[in-house]
Amino acid sequence: MSSDFKKINKLKKNSRRNSKIxxxxxxxxxxxxSRVSKVTKGGKKLSFRAIVVIGDENGKVGVGVAKADDVVNAFKKAKTDGYKNLIELPLTKSLSIPHHVFGNFGACKVIVRPSIEGSGVIAGGAVRIVLEVAGVKNVIAKQLGADNLLNNARATVCALQNLTTKSEVAEKRDLN
Known part of the structure; x- marks a missing residue:
């Protein structure tokens, strides 16, 4: 009986070790x-809203937004929201994107184009942060319309979601 328990224990230990790797x-x-105030009957109630981008710098990125009574909790909540909204995007060998793409969110429009190796990330504001965290190293981006940071970040994520590879396009053509 005790040997069976040891075997089960070993399985648990190994599975935990593998998940960490x-x-x-x-x-x-x-x-x-941003500091947000809500006017109530008793006065003003202050809270903080955080916009966070998370990514593995290898093709995964997500944008998270959250509000809390203090900055630290707002950051933590936004980070967990970012994990829920993770997307995966294809990268080329030169750490660029496969083709040019457009993204819309609200009044914000983003144009993202691949660039030659060594050019770096040519973008501004929230678009630059999203592309850097996603792991894209050579790209040119332009934001049009509104200058809202959250909507520009989400428009960039929408644009990156629309990226396809040659193999995905070939699969779609074979199915039709």
Missing amino acids: QETKFVERLIKI
């Missing part, structure tokens, strides 16, 4: 923290 290290970058 497979975890990837995520990078968190703060886009903005």
